Amino acid sequence: MSTSANRPSAWTFLTHHARVLLEIARDPQARVRDMAATIGITERAVQGIVSDLHQAGYVSIDRVGRRNEYSLNLDARFRYRTEANLPVRLLIDMFTQHDLANPDETDTD
Numbered sequence: 001m002s003t004s005a006n007r008p009s010a011w012t013f014l015t016h017h018a019r020v021l022l023e024i025a026r027d028p029q030a031r032v033r034d035m036a037a038t039i040g041i042t043e044r045a046v047q048g049i050v051s052d053l054h055q056a057g058y059v060s061i062d063r064v065g066r067r068n069e070y071s072l073n074l075d076a077r078f079r080y081r082t083e084a085n086l087p088v089r090l091l092i093d094m095f096t097q098h099d100l101a102n103p104d105e106t107d108t109d
Contacts, residue, residue: 016039016041016045016049017049017052017053018091019039020035020039020046020049020050020053021053021058021059021072021088021091021092022091022092022095023035023038023039024050024053024059024070024072025072025092025095025096026096028069028070028071028072029064029067029068029069029070030070031067032046032047032050050070056076056079057073057076058072058073058076058088059071059072059073060072060073072088072092073088074087074088074089074092075087075089076088078091
């Protein structure tokens with residue numbers, strides 16, 4: 001039996017783009033550094049993802065003092081053709097409702 005067969009697979013259902021979007025929904029004043037630490041990716045990766053989300057119209061960025069404040073376009077549609085008729089609000093609502101129902105639980109994945 002191979003070594004890889006003994007290890008659980010490391011894939012997840014949500015992409016890093018979805019995770020950054022959710023972090024912004026949870027805290028519109030979150031710093032890139034904090035999002036990176038929470039998600040477990042580099043600051044540079046988060047910066048690139050925020051840029052992607054901004055360019056695609058999912059996120060607006062306002063400079064407030066020395067920090068950024070983000071706002072989401074919850075009516076923007078998913079990009080993949082099978083979900084293109086659905087707003088990202090559904091994803092955000094699903095996870096923010098989970099946060100409200102389980103405020104003391106933290107995701108370790």
